[in-house]
Amino acid sequence: MEQVKQANTASIKKNYIYSALAKIFALLIPILITPYLARVLEPDGNGVISFVASIVSYFVIASNIGIETYGQKIISKNRDNKAYLKQFLIEITVLRAILTGICLVIYYVTFVLVLKANTMLYAIYGLTLMAVAIDFTWFFQGVEDFKKIAFANILSKVLYVVLVFVLVKEKKDLNLSAFILVVTNALPYFFLIPFIFKYTRRIKLENRINPFCHFKECMVYFVPTIAIQIYTILDKTMIGLITNSDFENGYYEKAEQLAKLPITIITMMNIIMRSRISYYYANQEFEKIKHLTKKSASFSLLLAIPIMFGLIVTAKRFVPIYLGEGYEECIPLVYIFSPLILIIGVSNLLGTHYYTPFDKQRISNRFLIIGAIINVLLNAILIYYFKARGAAISSIVAELVITLLYLWFAKDFFTFKDFIKVGYKYLISGSIMFVTLLVLNYYLPMGIWFLILEIGIGMGEYFILLFILRDKFVLETIRLFWNKFKKLHRRS
Known part of the structure; x- marks a missing residue:
């Protein structure tokens, strides 16, 4: 065994x-x-x-x-x-x-x-x-x-x-x-x-x-796919149709891309775990599913919280350096999009670890349809008045509603308190890092080297704080790499 x-x-x-x-x-x-x-x-x-x-x-x-x-x-x-x-x-x-x-x-x-x-x-x-x-x-x-x-x-x-x-x-x-x-x-x-x-x-x-x-x-499974696309891709279609501006779509595309790039790394553990959890579910091995879910939650929150805070703080310095001139409108859009990193991180985990493998897809579909309807209705109003910013606000609201519904109806599997237990140390460390970077932002001038310095200080402070707080996931990861290093050292 x-x-x-x-x-x-x-x-x-x-x-x-x-x-x-x-x-x-x-x-x-x-x-x-x-x-x-x-x-x-x-x-x-x-x-x-x-x-x-x-x-x-x-x-x-x-x-x-x-x-x-x-x-x-x-x-x-x-x-x-x-x-x-x-x-x-x-x-x-x-x-x-x-x-x-x-x-x-x-x-x-x-x-x-x-x-x-x-x-x-x-x-x-x-x-x-x-x-x-x-x-x-x-x-x-x-x-x-x-x-x-x-x-x-x-x-x-x-x-x-x-x-x-x-x-x-x-x-x-x-x-x-x-x-x-x-x-x-x-x-x-x-x-x-x-x-x-x-x-x-x-x-x-x-x-x-x-x-x-x-x-x-x-x-x-087609229903959730449609719903998800409505509040991800339909945004761009509606921006083009309502504003008739390629520029607004360009701003939206790049700002969304900056916010969603980290999500691919944060959710990759969930994609891997989905197949294994489906296999465990078929064999009624629920304790293993619970254990893997806690591990995945730790991984997701460990990355999502500091990246969200970091992107908000560095956007004003980062966007002009990264995208160049003409993309200043992306800065407020990045502010709006940043919470998606945490929101989608939580909803994606629940979807891949509970709703799909536990045959709860029909329930999930209802929540996704609700989110899609909210997104379309808000888009029709907010894009007209606020253009790309309106579409970004609509996306945040829709994703937040879906995540809250996911949390509420999955409370018998993994509750909001479970997420707090897993992630409160990440939230404490991320918040302290956020304040530190705000102060640095005030005193440091613009420039790529100061941006790199700011990111380096933020990352270092975050993981040092987690080490001081004795976060179990971080300590296990450090121990794992240390053991691997010692084995390699012995072989050499």
């Missing part, structure tokens, strides 16, 4: 490392590319891309109909049944191909043949739809094979950076920039296709193929 536990722990650690590498690259690439493209394409150029990307996203959602979340969950629960894996994989692939074909026809007829504005850009982004049909990432997540996903994503991101810096030189290269992004995003899907046969070869099917038997269940 102990060996199995150690094997499971080792597996989670390996998956975390692979996923972390991929997520770090996913985080680093925008960090490297954003300042460059912000200056080359300017706010209005970035705004055009943001608007078109929001349009194609609706068709991507329609062709997915919740397949990714549903597929990962089913695969993780049945990964020991090879015959069923093959059956399920073929059925989902056929279903997705049919839906993608229908969406492709509607998209190209509507936005390429009928509407004539930005025809080339719409045509390029339509390739994103084609790639959906060959996306098997959900399958590899379900069988907890994160190594291949990480490797494929890292290669594609590196290629993206190289091509952008070499080929995109001025504003007229906007379409080329979009093409490079779309193609490199699709490359990991092609890379993973050959490995699918490892799980399906030499296995005979026991039943007749029926792709539409999964349609109804997929729709359960």
